[in-house]
Amino acid sequence: MTTPAAPVPPAAPLNPAVPAPRPTNGLAIATLVLGICGFAILPVILGHIALRQIRERGDAGAGLAITGLVLGYLAVAGWIIVGIIAAVAIAGGIASGVR
Secondary structure: OOOOOOOOOOOOOOOOOOOOOOOEOHHHHHHHHHHHOOOOHHHHHHHHHHHHHHHHHOOEOHHHHHHHHHHHHHHHHHHHHHHHHHHHHHHHHHHHOOO
16 A cells, blocks of 8 residues: 655745845935045035935945035035135235235
8 A cells, every 4th residue: 555645845035035235325425425526515414414314214325425424524624725725825926015
């Protein structure tokens, strides 16, 4: 006599449930691009907005936003230094009577 075969267990799914990747925040990308291009104020403003959105929405791109912020703040510091040098040069020229 033949013994009945044991039931076959169900096959494992080929693609287990993989969580969808988090979208990258668009403002974080814009912040990085504007920071690389040397803009000063725009990356600072957009970077702070992007970081807030990343915290609230759970988006990816915090590193992009922070890098853009750093570049923006460096550009602001550079423009401040250029302004101080220009003011000193103009004041020195006026004081020495150079026309």
